[in-house]
Structures are given as C-alpha cells and as structure tokens.
Amino acid sequence: SYELTQPPSVSVSPGQTARITCSGDALPDQYAYWYQQKPGQAPVLVIYKDSERPSGIPERFSGSSSGTTVTLTIRGVQAEDEADYYCQSADSSGTYVVFGGGTKLTVL
Amino acid sequence: QVQLQESGPGLVNPSQTLSLTCTVSGGSISSGAYYWSWIRQPPGKGLEWIGYIYYSGSTYYNPSLKSRLTISVDTSKNLFSLKLSSVTAADTAVYYCARGPNKWYFDLWGRGTLVTVSS
Numbered sequence: 001s002y003e004l005t006q007p008p009s010v011s012v013s014p015g016q017t018a019r020i021t022c023s024g025d026a027l028p029d030q031y032a033y034w035y036q037q038k039p040g041q042a043p044v045l046v047i048y049k050d051s052e053r054p055s056g057i058p059e060r061f062s063g064s065s066s067g068t069t070v071t072l073t074i075r076g077v078q079a080e081d082e083a084d085y086y087c088q089s090a091d092s093s094g095t096y097v098v099f100g101g102g103t104k105l106t107v108l
Numbered sequence: 109q110v111q112l113q114e115s116g117p118g119l120v121n122p123s124q125t126l127s128l129t130c131t132v133s134g135g136s137i138s139s140g141a142y143y144w145s146w147i148r149q150p151p152g153k154g155l156e157w158i159g160y161i162y163y164s165g166s167t168y169y170n171p172s173l174k175s176r177l178t179i180s181v182d183t184s185k186n187l188f189s190l191k192l193s194s195v196t197a198a199d200t201a202v203y204y205c206a207r208g209p210n211k212w213y214f215d216l217w218g219r220g221t222l223v224t225v226s227s
C-alpha cells in the first residue's frame with residue numbers, strides 16, 4: 001500500500017524557520033495537503049494543493065513541492081505553532097486518501 | 109457557519125458493529141458541493157482515512173476496511189453515517205467526520221468522538 005513518510009519530530013526556537021518534509025512516490029502526480037493538530041483537538045487544514053493557504057491561516061505557513069517531496073515551512077515560529085503536523089495526499093490513481101505518520105513540532 | 113457533529117456509543121463490544129452518525133448543520137449535504145468523509149485516530153497514533161460518500165450515495169472506502177464498512181447518507185436529515193462490523197480492540201479510536209471540497213482533502217472537521225472497543 002502507498003505510504004507518505006514524515007520525520008517523527010522537528011524542533012525549532014521561537015522566531016526561527018521550521019521545515020517539515022513529506023515523501024511519497026505519487027507526490028509528483030497528486031497534490032499534497034497539510035493539517036495542524038493540537039492536543040485534544042481536531043486537525044485543521046493549513047495548506048491545500050501543495051502551496052495554497054486557506055483563509056484564516058497565517059502567512060507564515062507555506063508549502064512547496066519538488067519531485068517526490070513536499071515541504072511545509074513555518075517562518076517566524078511562535079509558541080502557538082507547537083503541534084502535530086500531518087501531510088496527506090492520494091495514491092497515484094487518485095483512488096484513496098493517505099496520511100503521513102505525523103511530525104511533532106516542538107518550539108524550544 | 110457549517111458545523112459537523114459526531115454522535116454514537118462510546119463503548120462497543122468486540123465482534124459487534126460500531127455505528128456513528130455525523131450531523132451537518134449550517135449547510136446542506138444535498139448541495140453537491142462537497143464530499144463527506146470519516147477519518148479515525150487511534151489513541152496516541154496518526155490519522156487513517158476510512159471512506160467518503162457523496163450526496164448521491166456514491167462511496168469509496170479504504171481498501172483495508174472495505175469488507176467491514178458501510179457509509180450511508182440521509183439527505184432528508186442532513187446527516188451521514190458509518191457502520192463498521194466485527195470490531196476488535198484495534199478499532200478503538202477517535203472517529204472524525206469531515207467535509208471535503210473534493211475527494212482528496214478535508215477543509216472542515218467535526219470535534220471527534222472516542223469509541224472504545226472492549227467487553
């Protein structure tokens with residue numbers, strides 16, 4: 001079955017830039033999406049279609065894509081950004097949805 | 109604004125059927141503008157997509173759950189439902205319902221409901 005691979009954890013100091021990667025063989029063919037999940041809360045969409053930002057999501061969140069890897073970048077990280085981040089996409093045929101394993105972002 | 113609310117038993121016996129409902133308020137499932145999905149998250153683990161339904165009743169399920177899964181829609185009540193049969197402890201999770209502008213992502217989620225499979 002198709003998998004998306006994320007690093008388990010990323011740590012940054014406040015004000016720095018956090019980059020969270022997600023790798024998958026079908027990413028050149030399928031859009032990627034990113035969700036932020038804080039403890040005890042439902043996930044929130046922060047990036048769609050690789051690099052689009054939903055309304056209400058701060059400009060410091062951005063997404064990019066290169067080959068089989070997509071990246072969520074958070075510039076000027078704030079304490080409130082500490083959360084789990086999940087990438088999500090579809091298999092190469094666009095048939096079913098897959099989530100990455102999640103990355104815990106720690107703000108030091 | 110549109111809200112999604114999951115409801116159903118919080119405890120299910122092993123080998124029984126897990127049944128949940130997602131009620132949509134502030135918008136109509138029948139608009140046809142969205143797909144409606146179920147996603148689950150075992151305690152302390154990651155997200156797993158379960159399946160989706162369109163207002164017309166067309167569905168697609170996660171192949172790993174397909175043999176045990178039924179998702180249905182009731183447009184008259186503006187809700188959609190999940191039934192997962194022959195559950196085991198591995199089905200213990202927070203179950204979320206979610207809305208998708210297309211089949212492949214989710215722009216609005218319910219708050220989730222914890223379902224524990226145990227005798």
